[in-house]
Amino acid sequence: MTYIVVGGSSGLGRALAERFAAAGCELIIVSRDIRDTAPLAAHLAIKYEVKVSPVAMEMNSSPLSLDAIDEALDDHSPLKGLLMPIGINSDDDVVGLGAATLLRISRINYLSPCQLINHYLPALEQSSGVIVGFSSVATARGRGKNAAYAAAKSALESYFESLAHHTADTGLSCQHYILGYLDTNLAFAQDLPFPKASPERVADVVYARRFSSGRQFCPRPWYIPYRVVQLLPWSIFKRLAF
Amino acid sequence: MTHGIVRKTCFTTFDGTLSLSTTHQRPDRFSHLELPDTTTHRIPRGGGYSYSASSFGESSLVQEMTCFNRFLEFNPQQATLKLEAGVSLIDLMEWALPRKLYFPVLPGYPLITVGGCVAADVHGKNPYIDGTFADWVNQLTVFHPQKGYQSCSREVNPNLFAMTCGGFGLTGIITDITLQLAELPSPAIALSRKSVHGLEEAQFELASSNADIAYSWHDATAGANFGAGIVYAGHWTESTQQLKPMRFRPMTASTRAKLPLSAWNRVSARIANSAVLLHNRLKNDVSVTGVLDACFPFASNVYFHKLFGKTGLRESQFLVSEENVGQCTQALKELICETSAPTMMLSLKRFKGTQKSLSMSGTGYLVAIDCYRNARTEVFFQRLDQLIVEMGGQINLSKDSRVPPEIAALTVSGITDFKNNLFEYDPQRIMRSELSARLGLL
Ligand SMILES: Cc1cc2nc3c(=O)[nH]c(=O)nc-3n(C[C@H](O)[C@H](O)[C@H](O)COP(=O)(O)OP(=O)(O)OC[C@H]3O[C@@H](n4cnc5c(N)ncnc54)[C@H](O)[C@@H]3O)c2cc1C
Ligand SMILES: NC(=O)c1ccc[n+]([C@@H]2O[C@H](COP(=O)([O-])OP(=O)(O)OC[C@H]3O[C@@H](n4cnc5c(N)ncnc54)[C@H](OP(=O)(O)O)[C@@H]3O)[C@@H](O)[C@H]2O)c1
Numbered sequence: 280m281t282y283i284v285v286g287g288s289s290g291l292g293r294a295l296a297e298r299f300a301a302a303g304c305e306l307i308i309v310s311r312d313i314r315d316t317a318p319l320a321a322h323l324a325i326k327y328e329v330k331v332s333p334v335a336m337e338m339n340s341s342p343l344s345l346d347a348i349d350e351a352l353d354d355h356s357p358l359k360g361l362l363m364p365i366g367i368n369s370d371d372d373v374v375g376l377g378a379a380t381l382l383r384i385s386r387i388n389y390l391s392p393c394q395l396i397n398h399y400l401p402a403l404e405q406s407s408g409v410i411v412g413f414s415s416v417a418t419a420r421g422r423g424k425n426a427a428y429a430a431a432k433s434a435l436e437s438y439f440e441s442l443a444h445h446t447a448d449t450g451l452s453c454q455h456y457i458l459g460y461l462d463t464n465l466a467f468a469q470d471l472p473f474p475k476a477s478p479e480r481v482a483d484v485v486y487a488r489r490f491s492s493g494r495q496f497c498p499r500p501w502y503i504p505y506r507v508v509q510l511l512p513w514s515i516f517k518r519l520a521f
Numbered sequence: 522m523t524h525g526i527v528r529k530t531c532f533t534t535f536d537g538t539l540s541l542s543t544t545h546q547r548p549d550r551f552s553h554l555e556l557p558d559t560t561t562h563r564i565p566r567g568g569g570y571s572y573s574a575s576s577f578g579e580s581s582l583v584q585e586m587t588c589f590n591r592f593l594e595f596n597p598q599q600a601t602l603k604l605e606a607g608v609s610l611i612d613l614m615e616w617a618l619p620r621k622l623y624f625p626v627l628p629g630y631p632l633i634t635v636g637g638c639v640a641a642d643v644h645g646k647n648p649y650i651d652g653t654f655a656d657w658v659n660q661l662t663v664f665h666p667q668k669g670y671q672s673c674s675r676e677v678n679p680n681l682f683a684m685t686c687g688g689f690g691l692t693g694i695i696t697d698i699t700l701q702l703a704e705l706p707s708p709a710i711a712l713s714r715k716s717v718h719g720l721e722e723a724q725f726e727l728a729s730s731n732a733d734i735a736y737s738w739h740d741a742t743a744g745a746n747f748g749a750g751i752v753y754a755g756h757w758t759e760s761t762q763q764l765k766p767m768r769f770r771p772m773t774a775s776t777r778a779k780l781p782l783s784a785w786n787r788v789s790a791r792i793a794n795s796a797v798l799l800h801n802r803l804k805n806d807v808s809v810t811g812v813l814d815a816c817f818p819f820a821s822n823v824y825f826h827k828l829f830g831k832t833g834l835r836e837s838q839f840l841v842s843e844e845n846v847g848q849c850t851q852a853l854k855e856l857i858c859e860t861s862a863p864t865m866m867l868s869l870k871r872f873k874g875t876q877k878s879l880s881m882s883g884t885g886y887l888v889a890i891d892c893y894r895n896a897r898t899e900v901f902f903q904r905l906d907q908l909i910v911e912m913g914g915q916i917n918l919s920k921d922s923r924v925p926p927e928i929a930a931l932t933v934s935g936i937t938d939f940k941n942n943l944f945e946y947d948p949q950r951i952m953r954s955e956l957s958a959r960l961g962l963l
Contacts, residue, residue: 289549289588314551318605322591326616464549468528 281305281355282409283348285338285395286365288315290463291413294478295362298486300327304359307351309334330355338365338391339383345398358402360409360489363392368428368465381427388431393438400446407450409489412439414457416501419508420516436494443492452490456481459501472521473504526553532569532577533774534922537833538894539574539955543581549588554694557582559666564954565694567637568609569774570630572836573922574955575641575689581953584694586636592616593697600702601659606636606695611820613700614813622702625651627816632771636695641919642687642880644887646734646755646816649871653882655686656874657701665693666951684942687880687935689918691943691952691962709760710734710815712753713807716798719748720850720869724886726752727871733757734815740794741867741890742787743858748850749794750867751801760809767813769820772827780830785893789828790865835892835902838917839909839932840872842885849912850888856908862901863892878939879960881917889920899923906932918956926961936960 282299286292288310296308300323308316308331316333323331332351352358367387371380392412403410414432417425439455446453460466462475476498484497496502508516530545548554557563566576566585577583586607594603600622604613610624611631617623626645628638637643638654639661645651660674663685671693673682685692712734717723723737734755740746785793819826826834841849857864868889874882881887890905892898902921906928909916916924916932929936940962943950950963957963 293549312550312552315549318591318593321593325592325595464526464547464553467526467547470528 280357280359280406281307281352282360282362283307283309283352283358283399285309285361285363285392288312288319290364290465291458291461291478291481292362292364293319294482295364295485296323296331298479298482299362300329300331302486303327303329305329305355306331307334307348307355308332309336309348310365311335311337339386341386341390343391343394345395357406358399358408359406360411361395361399361403362409362411362485363395364413365392366413366415366432366465368425372425372427373423374426376427384427385431388428389434389438392435396438396442404446404449404451408452410442410451410453411485411489412455414455416457416459416505418457419505422521424521439494452492454488454492454495456485456495456497457501457505459496459498526556527582530583532574532583533778534572534574535570535774535777536572536836536922537774537778537829537831538835538922541574541577541579541955543577543579543583545583545585547585547588554584554589554664554696555666557666560949560951561666562951562953563666564952565606565636565640565690567607567634567640568630568632570633570637571641571919573919573924575919576637576954578954578956578958586634586694589696590634594699600704601699602702603660603697603699604635605697606634606639608635609633610635610638611813611817614816617702618705618708618812621705623705623812624657624700625703626654626657629817629819630772631767631769631813631817631820635698635700639686639695639698640688640690642877642882643919644870644872644874644882646736647732647870648882648887649735649873650733652874653877653880655877655880658686658698659701660699661685661695662697663693664696665947667947667949668693670696680942681946684878684939684946687876687878687882688939688943689879689956690954691950691957692946693952705812706757707759709758709764709809709811710755711758711807711809712755712815714801714804715752715754715806716801717750717752720750720854720867721847723750723752723869724846724850726754727869727886730754735871737869738797739867739869740798741857741864742790742794743861743864744791746791746794747854747857748867749798751798755815758809762809764809764811767811767817767820769817770823772823777823777826777829778831778833780827783830783832783834783893784828785865786895787863790893794866829893832894835894835898835923836889836920837902837905837909838881838887838889838920839914840881840883840885840887840917841909841912841914842883845912845914846886846888849908849914852908852912853888853890853905856901856904860897860901860904863895863898864901865891865893867891876915876934878935879918879933880935881915881933883915883934918960924959926959929960
């Protein structure tokens with residue numbers, strides 16, 4: 280059984296690749312630079328003796344061609360899962376951001392994952408497979424910062440709900456995680472008010488729950504601040520600078 | 522510059538004596554490694570276990586290599602493994618042992634990285650038999666922002682290879698390393714402990730030992746007990762008993778220094794040392810331990826370091842020739858007693874190897890001394906420096922965070938050649954650390 284990890288070169292994606300490889304799964308690891316995915320593929324093959332194929336692909340493109348992943352899949356056992364820990368944010372992401380950044384953030388966090396889902400859905404329905412997406416606590420409420428990122432991740436959440444509805448009677452497991460802060464490069468330089476979770480810990484949760492469906496907070500206690508922020512009256516929320 | 526992935530971090534040496542705040546990046550992609558502009562001063566960092574500030578420096582971007590920790594190529598016929606520089610020694614050994622392989626030169630803490638080991642050309646538990654780390658390195662790739670990725674070995678680009686082994690990160694960032702592994706003789710080590718009355722006796726024991734692991738530990742507090750100690754000798758053995766897997770909680774420079782003050786002083790040091798000696802007398806002479814426990818004694822035994830607290834410790838490590846070692850240890854004893862030095866413990870290892878770049882290696886005996894810090898510490902270290910110079914000793918720059926440049930000039934035998942070669946190789950000295958600034962290598 281083969282899993283595709285889109286955004287597998289670093290952070291959570293790399294931790295997921297390691298966790299699934301440790302369980303004996305074959306993998307296709309996708310991100311932009313083959314210099315990152317090829318060493319990871321070699322590492323997992325040496326360490327866990329599983330088959331891993333690296334693929335270099337730019338997800339900020341339209342139309343998005345998935346031929347390279349499909350070609351890699353021809354060499355693997357049947358597809359079982361699509362894991363999409365891909366994501367970007369930007370320091371320039373405030374209301375009024377430039378068109379290029381807006382498009383890039385929307386494509387990478389929302390449009391490309393949806394295209395991937397659409398493309399692999401038939402095969403995954405057939406194999407009673409798994410689709411996993413990753414959103415963020417930034418979606419609790421739209422703020423001045425992370426404006427396009429939160430909007431794109433909210434759209435992704437909505438698409439996942441539609442997916443769950445659409446496939447409710449099939450054997451497909453589809454889940455999306457609302458993630459708190461992670462100790463990865465995405466948040467490395469940010470001074471954050473709460474501790475950062477280790478990506479390995481999140482990967483363990485994702486692996487353990489891979490055949491379940493629905494929305495999940497990870498780490499779980501993030502549900503509380505998420506709901507508190509949602510319930511704040513506008514008169515207070517508008518004054519918060521975070 | 523390195524938008525979004527650089528932050529300010531306050532770095533502290535493992536001995537806790539020096540801290541400074543500078544920019545910090547933890548690259549996990551090649552594009553991150555290459556991102557800062559080519560004139561930005563920088564220095565690579567591994568696990569941060571150096572006692573000196575060799576992996577950080579003022580106005581230098583610290584590039585922490587711990588995410589570059591992948592195995593790249595394994596050749597089972599040759600027993601060679603190509604891996605990235607940020608692989609920790611424990612990850613290397615946990616991979617190698619089930620494959621009946623091991624790496625012979627292991628410094629005492631499991632989270633030290635292979636890149637840090639090449640850069641300081643570290644030693645393991647028996648340098649007399651195994652030499653130093655770089656002796657087991659076949660090939661390196663070194664990234665320099667203005668020169669790109671350069672492959673080097675003893676045959677290809679030999680000057681760069683020689684400068685990088687023991688070069689403390691000053692030639693560039695090692696991205697990958699090909700290591701020669703050794704066949705694992707057996708799954709366990711029988712470690713014998715012999716009580717000795719003094720350093721001379723220990724030296725005699727070490728000289729006549731054919732053990733695979735050989736070193737000694739001594740009480741170094743000033744007084745009648747000075748030099749009483751234990752000689753450890755380990756031999757590979759087939760174990761019949763079920764060995765416990767090694768467990769440890771990571772200790773870093775900051776978790777080591779959690780106690781606000783040092784618990785070590787003359788009284789506590791004497792009590793602790795006497796307890797160790799007594800315990801050794803009451804215990805079996807030989808115990809069978811797993812390879813990891815034998816190689817990483819400080820992993821499960823963190824109290825010694827932690828009790829130095831925020832005040833920190835001072836360590837000096839030096840190599841002295843076989844001819845001079847007797848005279849040196851006698852002079853050392855006199856110096857400690859005369860100055861009532863705050864010394865705690867002392868250790869000896871027999872050594873054989875070739876000195877490289879700024880590293881400490883050669884033939885003779887390694888002497889390591891640990892001190893708690895008080896008003897007498899710095900004076901003692903200045904007198905010790907003089908003693909090392911008089912004895913023609915070599916100082917280990919990664920274990921002593923204060924070696925002044927004039928002492929380094931006399932006790933690091935390769936320093937002048939290294940400086941000349943470095944200035945030719947990198948006229949702008951893009952790679953910089955507190956150590957390189959202190960030694961005048963800018
Ligand atoms: C508890 C303990 C026990 C120890 N036991 C021993 C021992 O038995 N024998 C011994 O010899 N030493 C020993 N040491 C010292 C230790 O092995 C060295 O200081 C080693 O260099 C630390 O490696 P690191 O990965 O922590 O690197 P750091 O401390 O982060 O860096 C050390 C040096 O390596 C350079 N460096 C790191 N990574 C790279 C890279 N990728 N490319 C180029 N340069 C790089 C840095 O610039 C710096 O100059 C011990 C230290 C501790 C704390
Ligand atoms: N880190 C946090 O605190 C945090 C908090 C909440 C939610 N999340 C979400 O969690 C997920 C994982 O985040 P992370 O922290 O692991 O991030 P990360 O370390 O930055 O990893 C992001 C991955 O996405 C890939 N990627 C980015 N742009 C791409 C492009 N144009 N084309 C192809 N691949 C691209 C990256 O690969 P290359 O750059 O090598 O191409 C990388 O593999 C993301 O969805 C993120 O939004 C993170």
